[in-house]
Amino acid sequence: MGKFPKALLAMLLVFLLALVAACSSDDATTEPDADGETEDVETDDGEAAGSEDGLYSIDDFTNVKMADGEEILDGGSITFGLVLDSPFEGILNWNFYQSNPDAQVLQWFDDALIDWDENYVMTQDGAATYEISEDGRTFTFTIRDNVNWHDGEPVTAEDWAFAHEVIGHPNYDGIRFDDTLRNVEGIEEYHNGEADHISGIEVVDEKTLKITYKKATPSLMTGGVWYYPLAKHIFGDMDIEDISSSPEVRQNPIGFGPFKVENVVPGESVVYSKNEDYWRGEPNLDEVVLKVVSPNVVMQSLRSGEVDLVHSFPADQFPDNADTSNLDWLGVVDRAYTYIGFKLGTWEDGEVKTDPDAKMADVNLRRAMWHAIDNDAVGERFYHGLRWAGTTLIPPSHPEFHDDTNPGRAYDPELAKQLLDEAGYEDVDGDGFREDLEGNELVINFASMSGGDIAEPLAQYYIQAWEQVGLKVQLLDGRLHEFNAFYDRVEEDDPDIDIYQGAWGVGIDVDPSGLYGRRAPFNYTRWSSEENDRLLEEALSEEAFDVEKRQEIYKEWQQLMVDEVPVIPTLYRSEIVPVNKRIVNWAIGDGHGVYRHELGITQEEPVVAE
Structure with missing residues (x-):
């Protein structure tokens, strides 16, 4: 790390030391107290045993399965199940992808250039190292000499600079040009056509890139840097608007990760072979096969050995399968939450336009809808304690x-009911449902995704809970919608959607402006306010290097979102992952230091359930 002026060095050290202390606390995660303490225990083989009341605790799982002296076979093939009730979208490049399923496909063959630890702080252990200038605004990154694309070409500083140029270009059709990228000096002028290059990016030599940011923020150490290069020798001659739909992204993607793509059946499967030239070392496995597996048959596929491991396992299926003989179970507090969002505006000219006359604009209507639902009961009834009621929009994964x-x-x-009465939502015609403030019929259209056995009953639970307070809520088009169609309509601000049920995977950086900022494409509610702008900006200011100050700001922001309710945080989540007993050196969560090239098997064929 480069030299700092004493004041800035002191602030950064305080920030990092406080971050480490907070994350190592025994109170790092919270769990619901369901009828007193549960009696879950961890068995010798890592399987979690449930309590008599049928509830489980994430505290009773480990997040790592190592070889522990078992002999690892040289080579072999495994099958990874992508749990999804529809095809994956197939935008297979970090600079353009939009959905978690595509991210799961990407993680096998492409890496970030920077690594981070269990406290979400950047380390020097990744494919690139870094130094920081005295004022904390300029980062000099050096890509390791042995980091190469799968076609043998070196990953260069030009590739990293090119990624910024593509995302910042006015013809870019992705969603990554957010406030994180806007902090790069000169990128907005480039984006607006006022400059033909990004002044804050300098290619020093083939492997060295210097990036200057407008302001030093604590987020620069925990996710405020764009980590993903774009192969300029492949994409450099393409029109920017054509890249995301090109065969080089959809059918023949390239990366520099532990495995390389051999074949893609769009939306259905991917075959990977090992990258012998991987910079961390040659992978143990010869091959990984990724295939889409419906949540309705995922356990059948795991029991038969057709699938060795999955990532997004439906937590509601765990209790009935906890004792499956051929599986070990890993678990961790997920960096994610589910939520119900209110549609409050549109996306226009690169920013949120909040509509004061939107159907769901009345804050008391939104507050009432939150008070009407019992998310503690949802977590216990549908997820057996492995999900629990959300309270704020910064989840306990960031304690x-x-x-x-x-x-x-x-x-x-x-x-x-009281809030609705006071706001003027009355049942004028005596049919049991409240009319709007003008006395007209009030029908709230609810968009929710299909997938798994509980998707329908969960949506119906919410509808019935709102009915109990006199609100008529109905499923959009009378049915659930598959993943891609659902998000297409939410992103496009379909006027037929009033509320929707979604989920966010939270970034390693706690900064929520990428989801709730005025210029964030992912701000699907399209809600904004000057107070929200102020708090999000203050949390990235120089004074926020003081962790206590940043905590104070985010505490105020969390309360603002509880007051304004642009979304209801419904459930915090556990990530529960089954792995075939032949799988070793696999981990979930962050900062565990176990990498995919280490993944191996102890026998040629999968273990089959008895």
């Missing part, structure tokens, strides 16, 4: 900033 003193909005249907 140093999650405000565990904020209760959110408690289940209180009588308060919900």
Whole structure:
């Protein structure tokens, strides 16, 4: 790390030391207290045993399965199940992808250039190292000499600079040009056509890139850097608007990760072979096969050995399968939450336009809808304690900033009715449902995704809970929608959608502006306010290097979102992952130091359930 002026060095050290202390606390995660303490225990083989009340705790799982002296076969093939009830979209490049399923495909063959530790702080252990200037604004990155694309060409500083140029280009058709990228000096002038290059990016030599940011922020150490290069020797001559749909992204993607893509059946499967030239070392496995597996048959595929491991396992299926003889179970507090969002505006000219006359614009209507639903009961009934009621929009996966003193909005249907009464939503015609403020029929269209056995009953639970307080809510088009169609309509601000149920995987950086900022494409609610702008900006200011100050700002922001309710955080989540007993050197979560090239098997054929 480069030299800092004493003041900035002191601030950064305080920030990092406080971050480490907070993340190593025994109170790093929270769990619901379901009828007193559960009696879950961890068995010798890593399988979690449930309590008598049928509830489980994420504290009773490990997140790593190592070889522990078992002999690892040289080579072999495994099958990874992508749990999805529809085809994956297939935008297979980090600079353009939009969805978690595509990210799961990408993780096998492409890496970030920077690594981070269990506290989400950048390390020097990745494919690139870094130094920081005295004022904390300029980062000099050096890509290791043995980091090469799968076609043998070196990953260069030009590739990294090119990724910024593509994302910042006015013809870029992806969603990555957000406030993180806008912090690069000169990128907005480039984006607006006022400059033909990005002044804050300098290619020093083949392997060295210097990036200057407009301001030093604590987020630069925890995710505020764009980590992903774009192969200029492949994409450099393409029109920017054609890259995301090109065969080089959809059918023949390239990366520099542990495996390389051999074949893609669009939306269905991918075959990878090992990258013998991988910079961390040659992978143990010869081959990985990724295939889409419906959540309805995922356990059948795991029991038969057709699939060795999956990532997004439906947590509601765990209790009935916890004792499956051929599986070990890993678990960790997920960096994610589910939520119900209110459509409050549109996306125009690169920013949110909040509509004060939107159907769901009345804050008391939104508050009432939160009070009407019992998410503690949802977590217990549908997920057996492996998901639990959300309270704020910074989840407990980030314990140093999650405000565990904020209760959110408690289940209180009588308060919900009172709020609606006081706001003027009355049942004018006596049919049991409230009319709007003008006395007209109020019907709220609810978009929700298909997938798994509980998708329909969960959506119906919410609809019935709202009915109990006099609100008529109905499924959009009378049915659930598959993943891609659902997000297409949400992203396009379909006027038929009033509310929707979604989920966010939270970035390693706690900064929520990428989801709720005024210029964030992922701000699907299209809600904005000057107070929200102020708090998000202050949390990235120089004074926020003081962790206590940043905690104070985010505490205030979490309360603002509880007050304004652009979304209801419904459930915090556990990530529960089954792995075939032949699988070793596999881990979930962050900062565990186990990498995919180490993944191996202890026998040629999968273990089959008895």
